[in-house]
Amino acid sequence: MTVTAAFADQQAAPRPGARTPTLRNYVMCPPEHFAVEYVINPWMDPDEPVDVAVAMRQWRELKETYERLGHAVSVVPAQPGLPDMVFAANSGTVVGGRVLGSRFRAEQRAAEAEHFRRWFGENGYREIVMPARINEAEGDFAWTGGLLLAGTGFRTDPEAHAEAQEALGVPVVSLRLVDARYYHLDTALFVLEQGAHPQIAYYPEAFSPGSRRVLQRLFPDAVIADAADASCLGLNGVSDGRNVVLPLEATGLAEQLRARGYEPIHVDVSELRKSGGGPKCCTMELHG
Structure with a gap:
């Protein structure tokens, strides 16, 4: 699919009727060794105590x-x-x-990439490309079903967007992040519904003016989050097309979603948020 064709698809009217969930395949990793020992984003403070038992409980939930x-x-x-x-x-x-695969900007996280590469190989994946450019995976890549929305500005190199297009064979739309609190795309935007008429939610102030215009053109009916929802990492949500898993504090966003026929489900990620993470950060999706 070309970017032009995908853009045309997204200008069509949304599908009528009730929201329909689709079953998803997720990959997670327990926070058995969770800690805040360094600072690589504004959310992290090594002087603030971390409770691993609480983090584990929140992850299990x-x-x-x-x-x-x-x-x-x-x-x-x-x-x-x-x-x-x-x-x-x-x-x-x-x-x-x-x-x-991924290639982390922070030296402290670099070794994670090989553990996940090995997991993919052991679980039947044969087409695995490890990137040459800095690329923090679904932190900065969001699949709509037709386009790969790709963030840059703090972590993922802009050149990694072209690398993703070659490796995955899908059209890529680059978006620039401008607020360090929203250092990854998945802290400022998430896909509510994939497919021919995708729907997203996002926080406009996290993006450059040009990127805002791109999002407005591609997704004129998007759910727009406010500063309160963004500041609790409310945009770090996970949707199956109907059920939307959100941080407990994202109440305004939840009301908007409910008005559009989605079913918000709140989870407590307060301990994990000490490292700048929420539901989506903990969740890799295996898109078919």
């Missing part, structure tokens, strides 16, 4: 929420010395059976 909704969850074993490995979304982008 998130995983059980997905399973209760009927989704499959695969678990990659946690590794000592990698406290941010719980944020599985940053370690791979999978579309149509093809895998683009």
Whole structure:
């Protein structure tokens, strides 16, 4: 599909009727070694205590929420010395059976990429590309079903967007992030519904003026989040097309979603947020 064709699809009227969930395949990694030992985003403060038991409980509740909704969850074993490995979304982008691995900007996270590459190989994936450019996977890549929305500005190199297009064989739309609090695309935007008429939610102030105009043209009916929803990482949500898993505090966003026929499901990620993560950060999706 060309970008032009995908753009035309997204100008068509939304589908009528009730929202329909689709079963998803997720990959997660438990926060057994979770800690805030360094600072690589504005959310992290090594002087603020972290409770690993609470982080584990919140992670289990998130995983059980997905399973209760009927989704499959695969678990990659946690590794000592990698406290941010719980944020599985940053370690791979999978579309149509093809895998683009990750290459982290922060030295402290670099080793995570190989553990996930090995997991993909052990689980039947044969088309695996490890990137030459800095690429923090689904942290900065969001699949709409026709386009790969790609963030840059703080972590992923802009050149990695072209690399993703070659590796995955899908059209890519580049978006520039401008607020360091929203250092990854998945902290400022998420896909509510994939397919011919995709729907997204996003926080406009996290993006450059040009990127805002791109989003307005591609998604004129998008859900627009406010500063309060963004500041609790409310845009770090996970949707199956009907059920939308959100941080507990994202109440305004939840009301907007409910008015559009989605079913918000709140989870507590307060401990994981100490490292700048929420539901989506903990969740890699294996897109068919």
